[in-house]
Amino acid sequence: MGEVKLLQGNEACVFGALAAGVRFFAGYPITPSTEIANIFARELPKIGGKFMQMEDEIASIGAVIGASCTGMKAITATSGPGFSLMQENIGFAAEAEIPCVIINVMRFGPSTGLPTHPSQADFMQSRWGTHGDHPVIVIAPYTAREAYRETGRAVNFSEKYRVPVIILMDEILGHLRERVEFKEEDIVKEVNRKGPEAGVPFFPYEHTDDWIPPFANFGSGYRCHITGLIHDRTGFPTNNPEIVDQVMRRMNGKIDKHIDEICRISTVDVEDAEIVIVAFGSVARSAAEVVRIMRSMGKKIGLIRPVTLWPFPDREIKKAAEGKKAIIVPEMNLGQMVREVIRTIEGETPVHPLNRIDGELITPRDIIDFIEEME
Amino acid sequence: MNKRWEVRLIGTGGQGIVTVSIILANASVKEGNNVVQSQNYGPEVRGGYSTAYVIASNKSILYPKIDSPNVMMVMSDTSYKKYLPELAEDGMLIMNGHTEETLPDKVYFVPITDIAHDKVKRPITANIVSLGVIVGITGMVSEKTALEAMEAAVPSRALEINKKAFALGLEAGKAALENK
Incomplete structure (x- = not known):
């Protein structure tokens, strides 16, 4: 500790994952996440880990799930187009409750979009990209330092809660050093x-007190049946309505049951603020700059930054936003997180979206102009 | 250092300007500054536009982009005109070679690729020549830390040639500054 270095956002994810015990990576390189694959390929063999370059993203997430079943801590990294391809197997991992971590370094979409430009338009996809009610945790760092720590936290959550965890980066954070x-x-x-x-x-799939069944790694001597079909505690399929209801409530509820540990927000000067900005990822850096600039001008501006995006930190945001004159939600998309903020605040405070969809980061100037115009 | 440096490097993919920006960033970290470095490029592997930038400040750096660089270095003229209006009012512009275009007052013409070609006799070292030029003109980091950061970044088999490139760039940069 106390170590000082120049670190890239993507690189920080790798070292955070390794520190948490990740020893398996399977992936298919894609801008702007490619450095993650490159660095894992360099680092994993040095410590007895395995790196596999797969033929595509469907195979990548499949290999990650397989490796995890054997007890290895496993991760993959991709961007929008690859993240879309992974959705089916992310659902499988959620249903079969297999720990895994997916890093999505968001780029501009839809489709192949603007490969080298940032976006935050996968906010909803990261939660609802795969079909069916399913548990998932999504975390969005905003600095390289945080990318290290939060990727470590993501790996730990996936292991502890037997759930896919998504690290939602963006091109700016992934590429900056x-x-x-x-x-x-x-x-x-x-x-x-x-x-x-x-x-x-x-x-x-025992319904234990903490709602998280124990995991028997393949080869450890236990008989396991793993399927994407809804299954009872034995792991074999069932369509008994009573059991299906129970299983679904446990599987989804295991996250809510531990929400205090999972949800994390960060705030800047919120207490006495009249106007509060709610932002995540690299847009939160512009927002933090706005707080710094406008506070020096005597304006009462604050920032709420959800670090855990899903489950959305309803309670924390509701509390921090209480009694404010206005809430501004800047996003590099056409308005996704703003829907969650409106839902959370339930009409108590006016909520204003600020959107930019030209492939460029929302600047402090954009936000200041918006606030001045609003007033 | 009591100053915020915003440096933009402009060139073509494959010229090594991203490497130069990383070396500058590392040198500035060594000198105790807060630093952000990044790059923009198009979807092409090489031949497309490529720009890199470095922000160095004694304050924390939140907003990670540059709006008005106080140093701009142009290695090839593919796309620099797009960025020229960004240059801060008293910003320094370093041009590789000459042009008849109307340019800001503080423009320094240095034949960077010619130095790499004729004096170092290794065209590939043009980016390290440019590193020396930037350090020579701006003094944003000391020669010593720049050299150390450069040595850590290049393969050992190419160390001597890059040291030569850096020294020649430094010399050319200082000369350009004096002749101004």
Whole structure:
């Protein structure tokens, strides 16, 4: 700790993952996430890990799920087009409750879009990209330092809650290098998945007190059946309505049950603020600059930055936004997170979207002009 | 350092300007500054436009882009006109070679690719020549830290030739500054 270096956002994700115990990467390189694959290819063999370049993103997420079943901590990285291809298997991992981490370095879409330009238009896709009610955790860092720490946290959540976790980066954060000084709170502590208890009959999808069934790694001597069909505690398919209801409520509810640990927001000067900006990822950097500039002019502006995007930190945002004159939600899309903010605040405070969809970052100037015009 | 440096490098993919920006960024980190470095490029592998930038400041850097660079270096004229209006009022413009275009007052013409070709005798080192030129003209980092950061960034088999390129660039940069 105390170490100072120039670190790229993508690079930081890799080292955060390695610190959390990731030893398997399978992927298909795509701008602007390619550095992640490059660096894993360089680093994993040095420490006994495995790197596989696959034929496409469908195979990549498949390999990650397979590796995870054997007990390896596994990750992949991609961008919009690849993230779309991965959706089916992300649903499989959610339903079969297989730990895995997917880094999506967002680029401008739809389709192949603008490969080298940023976007935040996968906000909703990261939550609802695969069909059916399913659990997922999505985390959005905003600096290289945070990319390190939050990727570590993502790996730990995937192991602890048996759930796919998505790190939602964007082109700007992925590609920029910046001075990082690691501190005590950046240390990533490894969390391992819970295994079967000796002397107790083992069911791979047992409804335990914490709602997270123990995981028997392949080859560890237990019989497991893994399927995307809705299954009972034995892992075999069922369509018994009572059991289906129970399984679905447990599988989705396991995240809500631990929401206090999972949700994280960061605030700047919110307490006495009249106007509050809600922003994530690199747009939050512009917003933080706005707070700095406007505070120096005596304007009461604050920033709420959700670090955990999904589950959306309803309670935290509702509380921080209470009694404010206005909320502004700048996003590099046509308005996605703003829907969640409106839902959360439930009409108590006016909420204004500020959108930019020209492939460029929303600037501090954009936000200041918007605020001045609003007043 | 009590100044915010915003440096934009403009060239063509394959010229190595991203490498130069990373070396400058590393040198500035070594000198205790907050630094952000990044690059923009098109979807082509090489031959397309390529720009890189470095922000260095003693304050924390939140907004990670540059709006008005106080240093701009143009390696090839593919797309620099698009960026020229950004240059800060008293900003320095470093041009590789000559042009008859109307340019800002603080323009420094340095034949960077010619130096790499004729004096270093390795055209590929043009980017390291440009590093020396930037350091020689701006002094944004010391010669010593720039050299150290450069040495850490190039393969050991090419160290000597790059040291030569850096020294010649530095010399040319200082000369351009004096002749102004």
